Amino acid sequence: xxxxxGDVYFSQEIYNESLxxxxxxxxxxxxxxxKKTYIPLKGIGNVYNFSxxxxxxxxxxxxxxxxxxxxxxxxxxRYIISNNLAILEQKKGNFEKALMxxxxxxxxxxxxxxxxxxxxxxxxxxxxxxELKNFELxxxxxxxxxxxxxxxxxxxxxxxxxxxxxxxxxxxxxDNEQAKRYLLKAFDMGEKHNFMIIKRLCSEExxxxxxxxxxxxxxxxxxxxxxxxxxxxxxxQSKGELTVLEYKYQQKIKEDNLIEKQNKxxxxxxxxxxxxxxxxxxxxxxxxxxxxxxxxxxxxxxxxVNQLExxxxxxxxxxxxxxxxxEILDNTSKRLSEIKETSSxxxxxxxxxxxxxxxxxxxxxxxxxxEKIFKETHEDFYKKLxxxxxxxxxxxxxxxxxxxxxxxxxxxxxxxxxxxxxITIARHRLRxxxxxxxxxxxxxxxxxx
Numbered sequence: 001x002x003x004x005x006g007d008v009y010f011s012q013e014i015y016n017e018s019l020x021x022x023x024x025x026x027x028x029x030x031x032x033x034x035k036k037t038y039i040p041l042k043g044i045g046n047v048y049n050f051s052x053x054x055x056x057x058x059x060x061x062x063x064x065x066x067x068x069x070x071x072x073x074x075x076x077x078r079y080i081i082s083n084n085l086a087i088l089e090q091k092k093g094n095f096e097k098a099l100m101x102x103x104x105x106x107x108x109x110x111x112x113x114x115x116x117x118x119x120x121x122x123x124x125x126x127x128x129x130x131e132l133k134n135f136e137l138x139x140x141x142x143x144x145x146x147x148x149x150x151x152x153x154x155x156x157x158x159x160x161x162x163x164x165x166x167x168x169x170x171x172x173x174x175d176n177e178q179a180k181r182y183l184l185k186a187f188d189m190g191e192k193h194n195f196m197i198i199k200r201l202c203s204e205e206x207x208x209x210x211x212x213x214x215x216x217x218x219x220x221x222x223x224x225x226x227x228x229x230x231x232x233x234x235x236x237q238s239k240g241e242l243t244v245l246e247y248k249y250q251q252k253i254k255e256d257n258l259i260e261k262q263n264k265x266x267x268x269x270x271x272x273x274x275x276x277x278x279x280x281x282x283x284x285x286x287x288x289x290x291x292x293x294x295x296x297x298x299x300x301x302x303x304x305v306n307q308l309e310x311x312x313x314x315x316x317x318x319x320x321x322x323x324x325x326x327e328i329l330d331n332t333s334k335r336l337s338e339i340k341e342t343s344s345x346x347x348x349x350x351x352x353x354x355x356x357x358x359x360x361x362x363x364x365x366x367x368x369x370x371e372k373i374f375k376e377t378h379e380d381f382y383k384k385l386x387x388x389x390x391x392x393x394x395x396x397x398x399x400x401x402x403x404x405x406x407x408x409x410x411x412x413x414x415x416x417x418x419x420x421x422x423i424t425i426a427r428h429r430l431r432x433x434x435x436x437x438x439x440x441x442x443x444x445x446x447x448x449x
Contacts, residue, residue, distance in 0.1 A: 003040065062085065096132075126164065149161060409424055
């Protein structure tokens with residue numbers, strides 16, 4: 001497919017595309033280890049040859065011929081490559097080297113029994129010998145080519161052979177009669193088979209001959225034919241150039257569209273990258289903000305813990321004060337009771353009043369101060385307790401608060417001014433209300449709330 005595409009573009013003279021496909025073909029053949037790499041090499045040589053880059057054309061023709069010989073290739077491509085390379089040497093004036101290459105092509109054609117190749121080889125050998133003034137060899141090879149062309153009915157080859165012989169008689173041997181004979185043969189065959197290029201070339205040579213012989217009628221006739229054919233050639237060239245220009249214009253539009261698409265893709269890509277970067281930046285900010293919030297929460301929690309510890313410490317201090325105060329009041333009450341026994345009735349009434357005031361003051365201090373501080377510290381505890389056990393009495397709630405502080409029965413007795421047994425009975429009733437098992441600690445249960 002690459003070769004077909006290369007040949008199609010080459011025939012349309014779109015050489016850059018032709019070169020691209022021949023190179024693709026060459027690369028694919030090298031990858032697959034093909035022994036026919038000489039085919040795309042020949043195609044590349046042709047492109048450079050018709051692009052007037054003879055240096056690169058010669059390079060690729062030589063590479064193609066080397067590959068063909070290395071793989072012992074015997075097909076028509078080999079002598080075509082040889083002929084193309086020899087033509088380049090011939091144009092450069094290296095006739096001896098060209099002759100050597102043409103002879104090699106002839107030998108290949110003989111091995112292949114390829115009549116077309118032999119016709120071409122004999123023609124080319126004849127042309128080089130004409131250039132070298134070896135007329136005997138030149139005519140010999142030209143006539144060998146003529147015989148083979150007649151046998152094969154190759155009218156195009158015959159037309160070329162007659163033109164080449166006529167050209168040699170006119171320009172090299174200076175024999176206008178023989179020149180006219182062969183040029184007229186070539187012209188008639190060219191007209192009959194519509195070989196326009198050879199017909200034009202013959203017309204130009206014949207016009208020159210008739211002008212030299214002062215036969216201006218025939219000179220003008222062939223000059224007019226040559227002019228018409230030249231105009232036709234120019235029209236074809238112009239059409240071909242327009243086709244090439246149109247193709248290049250279409251290619252330019254395709255390239256512009258491709259560039260536009262690539263630019264859009266690039267823009268979308270950069271937009272995506274920017275969005276990703278912005279998203280990443282926002283996530284980083286959110287992460288940092290979350291981190292700051294977390295740090296703030298930790299600080300607030302630490303502060304709350306410190307406040308809670310402070311409150312607990314305050315409660316403990318209050319408890320100690322209560323215990324100390326209770327102990328002092330108890331001792332004072334006992335001493336006053338002792339004094340009362342030995343006092344007058346009036347004094348006893350006063351002492352009884354004082355003892356009553358001490359007891360009432362102790363109760364107010366115990367309940368009011370302690371309960372206020374405890375509620376501030378353990379606000380949720382009261383809510384949970386009442387929600388879970390709504391039938392608890394006020395005294396039972398206070399008992400729960402004391403137990404929450406891990407106070408012993410003795411310490412609760414001292415604070416509440418109740419007997420040890422009363423507190424024990426109250427604890428037993430509380431356990432029953434809370435449906436605790438025998439081995440379950442009341443204090444630990446309350447600490448878990």
